[in-house]
Amino acid sequence: EPEVTQTPSHQVTQMGQEVILRCVPISNHLYFYWYRQILGQKVEFLVSFYNNEISEKSEIFDDQFSVERPDGSNFTLKIRSTKLEDSAMYFCASSALYGYTFGSGTRLTVV
Amino acid sequence: AQSVTQLDSQVPVFEEAPVELRCNYSSSVSVYLFWYVQYPNQGLQLLLKYLSGSTLVKSINGFEAEFNKSQTSFHLRKPSVHISDTAEYFCAVSETKRGSTLGRLYFGRGTQLTVWP
Numbered sequence: 006e007p008e009v010t011q012t013p014s015h016q017v018t019q020m021g022q023e024v025i026l027r028c029v030p031i032s033n034h035l036y037f038y039w040y041r042q043i044l045g046q047k048v049e050f051l052v053s054f055y056n057n058e059i060s061e062k063s064e065i066f067d068d069q070f071s072v073e074r075p076d077g078s079n080f081t082l083k084i085r086s087t088k089l090e091d092s093a094m095y096f097c098a099s100s101a102l103y104g105y106t107f108g109s110g111t112r113l114t115v116v
Numbered sequence: 117a118q119s120v121t122q123l124d125s126q127v128p129v130f131e132e133a134p135v136e137l138r139c140n141y142s143s144s145v146s147v148y149l150f151w152y153v154q155y156p157n158q159g160l161q162l163l164l165k166y167l168s169g170s171t172l173v174k175s176i177n178g179f180e181a182e183f184n185k186s187q188t189s190f191h192l193r194k195p196s197v198h199i200s201d202t203a204e205y206f207c208a209v210s211e212t213k214r215g216s217t218l219g220r221l222y223f224g225r226g227t228q229l230t231v232w233p
Contacts, residue, residue: 009159047223047225047226048160049223063220096159105162107152108159110159
């Protein structure tokens with residue numbers, strides 16, 4: 006069964022550093038998403054991406070965040086200057102018709 | 117905006133007992149409804165979904181959920197649980213949209229189901 010692949014599975018970074026989280030969506034999916042889950046809290050929507058542009062973003066997705074589909078297969082989330090409160094599990098997802106497929110997540114720890 | 121309430125943060129139950137995980141939502145528009153399961157150190161896996169049609173939907177591993185529009189609920193049930201069902205379960209809703217797109221998902225806080233031998 007097709008999968009959404011996320012790398013790395015764990016990342017530790019120092020506060021203020023830039024991080025890039027990578028995702029390979031399912032190949033025939035056209036819609037891509039990032040969600041995050043802070044430990045003990047709800048899974049929260051960050052951003053959706055379609056046709057090489059952001060289609061929707063949440064209030065969490067401020068100027069520190071950006072997304073890109075650099076080469077037609079990868080979908081990346083960049084955090085420019087990480088803060089302690091960015092520590093969370095980040096999930097990538099892609100969708101076709103009426104169904105999301107999530108990746109296994111990247112656990113980001115900011116120290 | 118939609119919101120999702122999962123009333124129970126933890127549900128302990130013995131093996132082979134029935135279980136119900138509750139989910140209520142609020143929305144001013146029509147919604148699609150989902151249950152996701154998260155096993156330890158894994159991602160979110162779709163368990164079942166309601167898009168339209170029959171209000172009772174079933175998964176391949178014995179779970180079922182019923183959409184109740186009047187009560188704005190989508191409770192998840194299983195008549196007899198196994199130890200392997202131990203996981204976190206998330207209810208989610210998405211606004212219905214025309215065409216093939218799905219709107220953003222709004223998740224509940226999750227319910228940790230623990231099945232004891």
